[in-house]
Amino acid sequence: MAAPLLETVSESLGSPEPAVRLILSILIGYPCALLYRRLLFHQPATVIHLFHTFSGLALAAFNFGSQLCHSAVCVLVQFLMLRLMGRTVTAVLSSFTFQMIYLLAGYYYTATEEYDIKWTMPHCVLTLKLVGMSFDYYDGGKEPFQLNPEQKKAALSSVPSLLEVCGFSYFYGGFLVGPQFTLRSYQRLVAGELTDCPGKPANSVVPAMKRFGVGFLCLLVYAIFSPYYPDSYFLTAEYEAQPFWYRCVFILLWAKIVLYKYVSCWVIAEGVCILSGLGYNGVVDGKHQWDACANMKVWLYETTPLFSGTISSFNINTNSWVARNVFKRLKFLGNKPLSHVTSLFFLTIWHGLHSGYFLCFSMEFFIITVERQAQALVRDSPLLTRLANSPLYPFIYVVQQFIHWLFMGYPLVPFCLFTYDKWLKVYSSIYFCGHVFFLVVYLSMPYLRKALVPKKERRDKKQE
Template identity: 85%
Template sequence: MAAPLLANLSESLGSPEPAVRLMLSILIGYPCALVYRKYLFYQTATVINLFHAISGLALAAFNFGPQIYHSAVCVLVQFLMMRLMGRTITTVLSSFTFQMVYLLAGYYYTATEEYDIKWTMPHCVLTLKLVGLSFDYYDGGKEPSQLSAEQKKAALPSVPSLLEVCGFSYFYGGFLVGPQFTLRSYQKLVAGELTDSPGKPPNSVTPAMKRFALGFLCLTIYTIFSPYYPDSYFLTDEYEAQPFWYRCVFVLIWAKVILYKYVSCWVIAEGVCILSGLGYNGVVDGEHRWDACANMKVWVFETAPLFGGTISSFNINTNAWVARHVFKRLKFLGNKTLSHVTTLLFLTVWHGLHSGYLLCFSMEFFIITVERQALALVKDSPLLTKLANSPLYPLIYLVQQFFHWLFMGYPLVPFCLFTFDKWLKVYTSIYFCGHVFFLVAYLAMPHLRKALVPKKERSEIKQD
């Protein structure tokens, strides 16, 4: 009975059935959170963990059928590693190796040349969650003086139970599309500590509904405009026949539209976390905050004129996970650039095995490098600083935003088209303009610095 209904719904919406199942599953998180608030908030940890595990498994089965055994195997193996190996670096390395190899094997055996919603999609979220769990368990055995403030908050004082790990792994608010959160945060949720009213369910209905409404708006925008800006259009003769400026503008608008697919899922899922209480983030300046699970800062994402601002407002919890467990733990390399490159390589592999991911993240690194040099130039040059603070700035902002979004969409082309033959065709049609632009900017930066930064300031900067 359900299958024909879903088929009819997906046909009427013009969306693939797996996408409809995914969105329905994210939305089902809201009634799950309401059930938890009304009937389970005062129950024992065993009952709450059981509810979270069973509801999450049910959603996984609804989307992926018998393939849920992949996640079950990885959760069980992770639990056994912690129990049998203890708080050792061997546990961390074994967890990292097993979970990543399992994920990459899944990518290898299920890969196609299209974006498919299959079991590997939530599994990449689960992989980070389980690897992070091994790090936090390992940190729990260290002296507090050896840990950073972040590590102290996440460190586990004792080994969790299998039911606790299952509830954490399958929690309906984060299993399918994220966000990332620690087991310590989840334990506080189960203990009823994540609330603005001690001893009572949190007053989070209004902030949760605000995120839902924003996410639904983003979903509506994507649903309306995505048919007009499909990925497949890049590969048509019609696209190639368009003027150069049109091809570039299409990349810009396409990127804006395609990103709403991710934004809508993350913001709606965040609303589920807020409704349950997991999104509670304490009191700041006398106000209760509900942004602990925020994966998007939508306003910053839309208005930031810099690549760094857009990246920092997008997929926030995943970026924070990578910063905490990869970038900062590479401190022993003694080189921030090398740590940054290694972190981006990890992100590349974690996303998948297609060449498009490698090109996307390498381009991101290059863009950020050039942007940082440009910002330093503006700061050090009296002329550019004066211009940036002049009445002409609104015009500069508009021009800057155009190039910002054009070249923000540029790396997304290989990210979404995946394979070498596809993204090469598109990049050739727009003459590799992004690569050319940033390469020229990179090569020109030292000469611009000589021309625009007075010699005295240059010598002072070198001394610093």
């Protein structure tokens, strides 16, 4: 009965059935959170773990059928590693190696040339959870002075039970699309500590509904406009026949629309976490905060004219996970650029094995490098500083925003088209304008500094 109904809904919406299943599964998180608040908040931890485990497994079965076995295997293996290997570097390295190899093998054996919603999608979220848990358990064996504030907050004082690991892994608010959160946060949720009124469920209905409203609006925008901006249009003769400016503007508009697919899912899922209490983040300036599971800063995302601003507003929890468990743990290298490159490489293979991912993240690194140099130039140049603070800034902002979104869309082309033959065809049709633009700016930067920055400022900068 359910399958024909889903087919009818997907046909009427013009969306693939797996996408409809995914959205429904994220929305089911809201009644699950209400059930937890109403009936389970004061129940023993075992009952809550069982509820989270079986509700998550039901969602996994609804979306992926028997393929839920992949997540079950990895959860069980991770638990055994913690139990048998203890707080050792061997346990951390074994966890990292096993979970990443399993994920990459999944990518390899299920790869197609299209974006498919399959078991590897939630599994990449699960991989970070399980690897992060091994880091946190290892940190729990260190002295407090050896840990930074983030590590202290996430460190595990004792080995979790199998049921606890299952509840954490399959929690309905984060199993399918994230967000990332630590086992310690999950333990505090189950203990009833994540609330603004001790001993009672959190007063989080209104904050949760606000995030749901924002997420639903983004989903509506995507549903209405995505049919006009399909990925497949890039590969048509019609696209190639369009003027150069049209091809570039199409990329800009396409990027804005296609990213709402991710924004809507993350913000709606965040609402589930807020409703359950997991989104509670303490009190700041006398106000209760509900952003512990925020994966998007929607206002910043929509208004920032900076590439770095978009990146810092997008997929926040995943970026924080990489910063905490990869970038900062590479401090022993003594080389920030190398740590940054290594972190981006990890993010690349975590997304998948297609060449498009490698090109996207390498381009991101190059763009951010150039932008930082440009920001330093504006900061050091009296002329550019005055211009940036002048009445002309609104016009500058519009131009900057156009460039920003045009070249945000540029690296997204290989990210969404995946394979070499496809993204090369698109890049050739726009004459690799993104590569050319940023390469010219990068090579021009020393000459611009010489022309626009006074000698004294340049000399002081060198001495620093």
